[in-house]
Amino acid sequence: MIPYGRQNIEESDIEAVINVLRSDWITQGPVIGQFEAAVAAYCGAKFGIAVNSATSALHSACAALGLGPGDRLWTSPNTFVASANCALYCGASVDFVDIDPRTLNMSIPVLEARLVEAEAAGTLPKIIVPVHFAGQSCDMQAVRVLADRYGFYVIEDASHAIGARYQGDPVGSCCYSDITVFSFHPVKIITTAEGGMTLTNNPELADRLRRLRNHGLTREPDMMRYAPDGPWCYQQIELGYNYRMTDMQAALGLSQLARLDEYVRRRHQLVARYDQLLSGLPITIPWCHPDCYSAYHLYPVRINSGLAGQGRREIYEYMQAAGIGVNVHYIPVHTQPYYQDIGFRKGDFPEAERYYLEALSLPLFPGLGTEEQDSVVDALARALK
Numbered sequence: 001m002i003p004y005g006r007q008n009i010e011e012s013d014i015e016a017v018i019n020v021l022r023s024d025w026i027t028q029g030p031v032i033g034q035f036e037a038a039v040a041a042y043c044g045a046k047f048g049i050a051v052n053s054a055t056s057a058l059h060s061a062c063a064a065l066g067l068g069p070g071d072r073l074w075t076s077p078n079t080f081v082a083s084a085n086c087a088l089y090c091g092a093s094v095d096f097v098d099i100d101p102r103t104l105n106m107s108i109p110v111l112e113a114r115l116v117e118a119e120a121a122g123t124l125p126k127i128i129v130p131v132h133f134a135g136q137s138c139d140m141q142a143v144r145v146l147a148d149r150y151g152f153y154v155i156e157d158a159s160h161a162i163g164a165r166y167q168g169d170p171v172g173s174c175c176y177s178d179i180t181v182f183s184f185h186p187v188k189i190i191t192t193a194e195g196g197m198t199l200t201n202n203p204e205l206a207d208r209l210r211r212l213r214n215h216g217l218t219r220e221p222d223m224m225r226y227a228p229d230g231p232w233c234y235q236q237i238e239l240g241y242n243y244r245m246t247d248m249q250a251a252l253g254l255s256q257l258a259r260l261d262e263y264v265r266r267r268h269q270l271v272a273r274y275d276q277l278l279s280g281l282p283i284t285i286p287w288c289h290p291d292c293y294s295a296y297h298l299y300p301v302r303i304n305s306g307l308a309g310q311g312r313r314e315i316y317e318y319m320q321a322a323g324i325g326v327n328v329h330y331i332p333v334h335t336q337p338y339y340q341d342i343g344f345r346k347g348d349f350p351e352a353e354r355y356y357l358e359a360l361s362l363p364l365f366p367g368l369g370t371e372e373q374d375s376v377v378d379a380l381a382r383a384l385k
């Protein structure tokens with residue numbers, strides 16, 4: 001079976017993890033700080049705060065920005081559920097902004113129209129979470145203009161997009177956002193097994209993100225509410241979580257980071273080959289805006305699927321039977337039963353729903369060989385006949 005995504009682990013990664021296992025610290029040691037500094041430097045951001053998943057990163061980002069009951073967070077319906085769940089963890093409400101059918105990212109004109117309505121109704125969001133779908137950045141300059149006009153915070157869900165660029169700057173620089181979130185799950189661009197990171201240029205936010213990762217504890221005398229009882233003293237000054245990453249994971253991440261550019265280059269080579277090999281088939285291949293250098297986490301094609309996605313379903317089943325692990329990204333979040341219970345309905349975000357009926361992600365990962373890729377293309381061509 002050729003999977004749709006797969007981590008790449010080399011001897012140097014294994015050695016890096018073993019070195020930590022032989023050291024004095026396997027959890028909160030020196031490597032976490034090195035990994036954070038290296039990712040922040042790569043992205044051109046001031047601070048990086050490593051956590052145990054991107055889900056934790058999204059939650060702590062919302063909490064650090066003060067999201068709470070009565071507040072609203074808007075995100076894309078074409079994403080993994082975590083981009084929306086983070087609002088609900090904070091007791092806030094969530095809503096979605098439909099996608100642009102070409103980039104499959106949040107549509108800026110739709111966002112603007114929704115903001116005009118929300119301003120009139122007094123229901124503006126506190127936070128917007130643009131999702132860089134498949135590794136391509138949203139139009140962040142446009143999001144920034146709207147954020148300044150309507151006064152919301154911006155968290156970039158860049159789970160797919162470490163190694164990507166927007167207008168030449170690395171995704172994660174936080175030029176246009178308050179916080180950026182990365183995922184290091186094995187199917188993503190680089191991995192720490194489970195893991196994630198928040199990046200920011202704001203020192204107060206960085207302090208708060210660090211505190212929320214560790215139960216809301218501080219050891220800074222300046223931050224303490226009353227005089228410390230002694231040099232052993234820590235004080236809990238807000239409610240935080242245990243979202244810490246381990247040194248073993250950070251060592252894996254640091255070792256992987258050295259190959260990030262190579263990984264993304266290889267993904268680009270494979271995408272260029274797919275684009276060429278698939279050009280004669282009756283499908284729509286991914287489109288990338290000229291402002292963006294995608295990290296190409298995914299290669300989602302659109303199958304003109306006929307009634308209710310029947311065509312796509314048949315092709316999915318054909319490919320799976322042929323040993324090709326195609327996948328579907330994403331079931332629109334608002335159509336999940338939990339979100340239906342909250343009051344969302346099918347039909348609420350038609351572009352995301354139409355895309356979902358046609359979507360099929362083909363295998364794409366650095367270790368995918370060209371012969372394997374040819375077999376994916378052959379199987380797809382047969383399936384479409």
Ligand SMILES: *Cc1c(COP(=O)(O)O)cnc(C)c1O
Binds near residue numbers: 157160183194
């Ligand atoms: C994978 C993913 C997440 C969650 O990442 P974890 O590290 O598994 O928590 C969040 N958002 C998007 C868009 C993702 O693809």
